[in-house]
Amino acid sequence: MDPRDVEYEPVSVKEVLAEMKDTAELLIDLSYSAVLNGSDEIAREVLELEGRMDILQLQGRMSLLMAARSPEDAEQLAPVLGVMGAAEKISNAAGDIAKIVLEDIGMPDAIRTALPEAVEVLVRAAVDEGSPYAGRTLLDVNMETETGVRVIAIRRESATGKRRWLMNPGPDSQLQPNDSLLLRGPRDGISAVYEAATGEPYEPAEAVEPPIEDLERAIDSITLMKDMSELAVDLAYGAVLFDSEGVAEEVKELEAEVDALQSRFEAWTLRAAGRVEDPVRLRGLVRLASATEVISDAALEISEGVLRGIDAHPVVAAAVEESDEVIVRLSVASDAQLAGTTLGERMVKTETGMRVIAVRRGESGEEWVVQPGPETELRGGDVIIAKGTRAGAERLSELVGDVQEFDE
Template identity: 65%
Template sequence: MTRAVGYEPRSVKQLLAEMKDIAELMIDLSYSAVLLRSDAVAEAVLELEAEMDVLQLRTRMSLLMAARSTDDAEALAPVLGIVGAAEKISDATGDIAKVVVEDIGLPPAMAAALPAAVETLVRARVAPDARFADATLGEIDLESETGVRAIAIRRGDEWLMNPDRETHLRPDDAVFFRGPEEGVAGVYRSTTGEHYTPPEAPEPTIADLDRAMDSVVLMKNMSELGVDLAYGAVLFDSEDLAREVVSLEAEVDQLQSRFEAWTLQAAAKIDDPVSLRGLVHLARSTEVISDAAVEISEGVLRGLGSHPVIAEAVKESDEVIVRLTVAPDSDLDGATLGGRMVRTETGMGVIAVRRATREAVTVESVTDESVTELRDDWVVSPGPDTELAAGDVLLAKGPQTAAERLRALAGAAP
């Protein structure tokens, strides 16, 4: 039954922050549902999709109430773009979940391709006599001890989207934990009283199918990065970041074309080509998420700027995006991301590094003189070997408390 929706006097900032949190959670849950072949996780995605439908309607109502002039309309247009993009992400992840719920054909070997792209996520029901029952997340101190984080809790008909140190784990709560598999296994046992059994991952046997699945994994990584960079673009009103989002979307489109070719070639070599339907659904939905990232940053690309309410919403969301500069002689000056174990030590993932580089260029003049200019160079999706130096600007994503730890490592001012 469709839920009736009416106007409620809630701030656009709160609604946008909630939509951002839900959309990012849905991306995590939907791909994990495919990896785990879990109907329960997939059903959770579909429940969140219904909640997102309500949120986007209420946000549009609030924006309509706020627009009273042509200047208001121009300022709020990028906000409407973000609402539409979050809705696209919600619909796309709902389609991914339906691959599992409706048992649409998906190669079993997909479970072998996804673990490299999906940090282990598990749904754990709190048992009354389990070690974690009635404890707070602060008392357990999961993230420091295991690297595992509770990203959401389903309590009856209620979703707790931002569990913090004061949140109690009550018996019968369905808790969604995310982190390294070795950490997740112990947390799962302490929550449910049962052993965690990871999904078996059969090896692919057809080269073209292997390539097609690798393409989907790469598309997923690029699409998620595009969403993160897009929120960074609107938060910091950065045209450079917005252009990186467009570049990533173009790469995803190219991967989609190659995916289609490899899938068609693989279909000719297997007994049941219909079993590839789910893989096609997965790729198409992933490409939609990439398109949504461009929509998020479109206001910046078109010179409309970023409405202050967007920045405030991003700052108040579950996972914040921060920008900070590496200070001279700080722990990160001269270090690599992997060598300093930035992700492990702080809980923040560095999604981009901007470094100023001096480059010799020829300027237009009667002498065609060569001069040295200072130019910005973006390193998108840096790896463990990425070297940092004083003056580098880091764009990172993670919990608010983790942001302070990264700030301390970089020697950045609060």
């Protein structure tokens, strides 16, 4: 459907917001995957989903305008429009990244081996007919718990040749032969899952050393920008869900760090341009950095209402709760299994499939550890924010001694 043909019809704003959140997060992954693989096919799929996001935003805005009947309504609904606009901004940035591939703008080969060194590896794998995964559900396979690898999306082709994406598939999703899986997780886990799915060993791209030091620094900067921007989006939705000014402040700090990284990236790229054989090939790198910075800006817009002390409309929190991935806040009990251990020692991500994205220290209640690593210790009284499946959230809640139920 062309966005110009969209007419008003009653829709659930909560469902629109949830789909926009899931689509925006998938678009980030797909757009970077298109660059990593140099894939026109994935890039075109990004643009198709971007068109879908345009329609969702129009439908959501129309419904919100119809719901506003007083100045008080307008004041309460304004942050909802902001969240929708931010998701649309992420979508547009992903589209810009995809066009780097489709328009053959140019990209140094070194970037394709640098981006997989980010916090988690992102790969695409086709399910072979002889794969042990074929015909089984994700619950049966138990992939996340055993390997820490998550199936972000499944691309499936019907008998008529029509392709569609299943975003953030759940435990009942069945993997079929010829399904194309978008996988995300630690390198060791990715290696095992890729081989099980395809029947072939996982062979990461051979490292390409940047020809000059300034270009290497620029590529390192953009890799860090990508990690920080994705984390900022996760934290922003967490800030809205839990109405946490502390988390929103961390989003603000991350956005400022991404801005600073972009400034350094621009300086190093300009220096490198005078010393590489074909400086035009750096255009794609510049566009990638610009789009990545836009994603961090969008994250700040999502959390802006919390920073301004404006109560989030309940529909936003409900949409985050009902999206395919859950964001949870859990308190660590002093006698919990995880108290006094590091995330790496207990292999929390592998055991639960949950990614801990922030830890608030219990002593002061003000210190946040953002993007904790394997060496981060959990202590009694800490509060953690984590993202993943509902089943994983239940398992994690048991390990920290804050047992909750997360409805499927």
